[in-house]
Amino acid sequence: MERHHSLLDAGTRQPYRYITEQSDLDALVKRIKSARRRIPLDIEANSLYQYFQKVCLIQLTLNEDDYIVDPLVGLDLSEFLEGLSKKPLILHGADYDLRMMRSSLGFIPQAEVFDTMSAAQLLGIEQIGLAALAERFLGVTLGKRNQKSDWSHRPLSEKQLAYAVDDTHYLEPIAQRLEDELKRLGRLEWLKEIGANTVAAASNGMAFPHEKDEPRVKGAALLEPRELAYVHEIWRWRDRLARNANRPPFKIFADQQIVDLATWAAKHPDLPVEKWPRLPRSFNGRRLDGLKRAIRTAREMPPSEWPNPRKRRTAGPPQPDCRREIEGLQAECRRLAEELGIAPAVLAPRAVLAAVARFRPHSIKEAMEAGPMLRWQATLLMPCIEKVLTAKQR
Secondary structure: OEEOOOOOOOOOOOOEEEEOOHHHHHHHHHHHHHOOOOEEEEEEEOOOOOOOOOEEEEEEEEOOEEEEEOOOOOOOOHHHHHHHHOOOEEEOOHHHHHHHHHHHHOOOOOOOEEEHHHHHHHOOOOOOOHHHHHHHHHOOOOOOOOOOOOOOOOOOOHHHHHHHHHHHHOHHHHHHHHHHHHHHHOOHHHHHHHHHHHHHHHHOOOOOHHHHOOOOOOOOOOOOHHHHHHHHHHHHHHHHHHHHHOOOHHHHOOHHHHHHHHHHHHHOOOOOHHHOOOOOOOOOHHHHHHHHHHHHHHHHOOHHHOOOHHHHOOOOOOOOOOHHHHHHHHHHHHHHHHHHOOOHHHHOOHHHHHHHHHHOOOOHHHHHHHOOOOHHHHHHHHHHHHHHHHHHHO
16 A cells, blocks of 8 residues: 655655555565665664554665555565565664564564664764764754654554654665774774674573563662672562553553662661652552562562572672772773764763773683673774783782
């Protein structure tokens, strides 16, 4: 089914095709198989509205022809996904999209992935959203009005579909501009390594938290094992609530709220709930009782059962106090990042530097394992690591 874009560009762009019939999808598969260029790809999901996440739309562009495939109308997607998996792809923020496609559709890419968001970060571009890049490189203004739509609801409006298709229509020229600049700076191999790592993570089953029942809470990486015990129990309580209500976990209790409550509870194990930090108004009755049980479970957990992610590192024995080394590595990372014109976190986040300081790697390979880091990051940082750790030994 052909649909037209907004009146703004109806005279300059071909109508896009909204694929809801098997015959139309079969015709698209033939085009994919004969494609000789990278395929811009994007998805829309329901992660802002439901616990059980799924891909609700798949957008792609072939030679400036735009398509939206609807995976919720009963189409047989097997040949479509197989053909797509064999082609080099362009995505913006590839990590989430590829994990979502693997989780929801079993999709695993077999060719190279070019991530325009990562490319922008490697060039030191501060505004890395797709709309900002389209404005920067193409002078195109993309609307954001339907960004937070519930894409699982049908029917979708014309405005929603027009918004969705813009996510791939401009990706190829943006990617080409980014690639040219990366080549000029000698950083294209960095991006290829990032892309390969992203594909490997998706292929090896890097799951969303609810798929493995394994807590993954932003901001918890630097917590001590005692505090992590609380994080894990509160996370499990939140996960059960979210699962039963089919609501996104962050709408129950945000990650930062988990970290804040966990660190507080670890320091004040004997204070009653009346003395706790302020909780959301909805935390009463059974919900509050469940949270109390989670806190009590963590409080009574013996040290031998506390989570300790440091035990999984293999680069060397942990150091008891390495705050000075962490600060030294942060300073060196900031200096080097400034020379490269990129954000320090792109070179190495603080949690990575903390792991390096604890395990004192002696080679690029050990630094990659300790961080973990990619080879380009470890290669750039190894002189800094040697400088800081050697100074400490003196």
